[in-house]
Amino acid sequence: MPEPIIGIDLGTTYSCLACWDEKSNKAEVIPTPSGRTMPSWVAFTPSGKVVGSAAKSQVASNPKNTVYDVKRIIGRPYKDPVVSDENKAFPFDVVEGPMGDPKLRVEWRGETKELSPEEVSAMVLSELRVAAERHLGREVRSAVITVPAHFNNQQRQATKDAGRIAGLHVKRIINEPTAAALAYGLHSNKPAAAAAAA
Numbered sequence: 001m002p003e004p005i006i007g008i009d010l011g012t013t014y015s016c017l018a019c020w021d022e023k024s025n026k027a028e029v030i031p032t033p034s035g036r037t038m039p040s041w042v043a044f045t046p047s048g049k050v051v052g053s054a055a056k057s058q059v060a061s062n063p064k065n066t067v068y069d070v071k072r073i074i075g076r077p078y079k080d081p082v083v084s085d086e087n088k089a090f091p092f093d094v095v096e097g098p099m100g101d102p103k104l105r106v107e108w109r110g111e112t113k114e115l116s117p118e119e120v121s122a123m124v125l126s127e128l129r130v131a132a133e134r135h136l137g138r139e140v141r142s143a144v145i146t147v148p149a150h151f152n153n154q155q156r157q158a159t160k161d162a163g164r165i166a167g168l169h170v171k172r173i174i175n176e177p178t179a180a181a182l183a184y185g186l187h188s189n190k191p192a193a194a195a196a197a198a
Helices: 081-089 117-136 153-165 176-186 191-197
Strands: 005-009 014-021 026-030 042-045 048-051 093-096 102-108 111-115 142-147 169-175
Touching: 005 117, 005 176, 014 117, 026 117, 042 102, 042 117, 048 117, 081 093, 102 117, 111 117, 117 142, 117 153, 142 153, 142 176, 153 169, 169 176
Parallel strands: 005 142, 142 169
Antiparallel strands: 005 014, 014 026, 042 048, 093 102, 102 111
């Protein structure tokens, strides 16, 4: 049996994952503990961390340590105007790291930690990988991850790094519109669409 490769839509607000089902010859959305999609949120507490819906439910009681929308700043320098604008809106702290990169400052297990956007994204990806392993009943080591078409090389590499931190071999980074076109081609009976997907 070939090694499973999961497809991950690492979204700004919600993430989801799928894999190819050999029996039905279709892409199958893999459920997470949060449902078909999972909030791309991570909350840090004195006892550990929670991801997904459990993290999102922490925002009212633990806003300084509940991190979300990390995709907006991943792969950008701290001084990027987008990071500055987002930092004004976030209830959690984004500080400048030693290499001029953004770091998310949180209290975790009684200590102040400064985490990169890649590390936080890796926590979301790890949760998705565990959901895939639970669903498939086997180890998952490889993935394809989608990114917005406008992502630059640094943002794409940062997303790939997040996958590596999560224990995944990222086979490919695919533009979200390309992934949508491929998905359409897989479910279309039109020969041209099928040829584009092949």
